[in-house]
Amino acid sequence: MPVGIEAWVTQIPPVTRGWLALCVLTSLAVQCQLVTPLQLYFSFKSAFVNSQPWRAVTTFFYFGPISLDFVFHLFFFMRYSRYLEESSFANRKADYFWLLLQSSVLLLLMSPLFNLPFLSSPLAFVPIYLWSRRHPSTPISLFGIVTITAPYLPLALVGFSWILNGTWRAAAGDLMGCAVGHIGWFIRDVWTREMMGGPSVFSEAPPRLKRLFGENY
Template sequence: MPVGVEAWLTQIPPITRGWLLLAVATSIGVQCQLVTPLQLYFSVQAAVQKAELWRGITTFLYFGPLGIDFVFHMFFFMRYSRMLEESSFANKKADYLWLLILSAIILLGLSPMFNLPFLSSPLAFVPIYFWSRRHPSTQISLFGLITITAPYLPIALVGFSWILNGSWRAAASDLVGCAVGHLWWFLWDVWGREMVGGPGFWSQAPEPLRRLVGEE
């Protein structure tokens, strides 16, 4: 791997970097026909009844075949996940991982309801939405075409995703991710502050997870 790419990767926070590398490797594996999407998607029947438990993980790693839509989702996921991990979760990688784990569990539960076999894009929209609500006054230029404030970013990206895919289903899956992101923003920043008066169990990683990532 070129030194420039290695240097760029080392600058990305660990949780975002790990997810990025696994997602890219998964799509390359599909492109090279080492695996097929049929081996990666999530369904209750396949994961539970057939004991194909890996599907509960691979569904969050496959962003689709290499192409414009793949680059679109990976770019915005990596950009805003990185920014969130470097700001709100600076030196709190266990808490950020805990946020993603809880979001993944909710999305697995919602998958049969919305017929979502792949949950990578919905999960990627969780940190995007979370970041946008924590930086409400930030101005963002999208592709040099329009300038919006951060809270409108997720909806704008959902619209671009709809245009790229030409199908409402892709937009619907991203909206599910926005809904989960809104839930956690409400619990962490609104409910936790106004009703609980401090962080709740959902905003603090359990001790085993902290030890796993080296935060004892």
């Protein structure tokens, strides 16, 4: 079994694998009481006025206590982040990391509007949304109950999250992730192609970042 788990983990593309590992380790650290959620959440005052900048990073790795909601978000983020990295961003690790980095900055700027201390779930919806827009005709079976096409997947997951948590605040974070995912899709698939006529700094990672990931440019 350990060999099987190791083989499964190594098959996950590198950016998704690193993100998944940090999320799992963060939740385990909280579960083992090595850290508390109060040390991880993000607010502008705590991060930049009280000189605790790590909060602008840790907010993207904590999905809450290990629960059904934790498993739900982690499963769907890992599945569709992997699909996206293996298809649209195959052999383009730097570009995928650049997408997630830009999305993270946007979410940090938007977070005061929704007063969300943790932004892991909104960020997880970015690759889900982008993948769904790039595979519009792909049928998806939700829990073996209903079959939908890919563009409806983000809204279906938002609705399920709302039902699972029983509060609109959970859905608000996921909807914010969909909005940021839409911006990422528009920049890469509409604005860059139809208005710029080619890649731009918003759609393609800078050369320095590509060198960091060992890629040619």
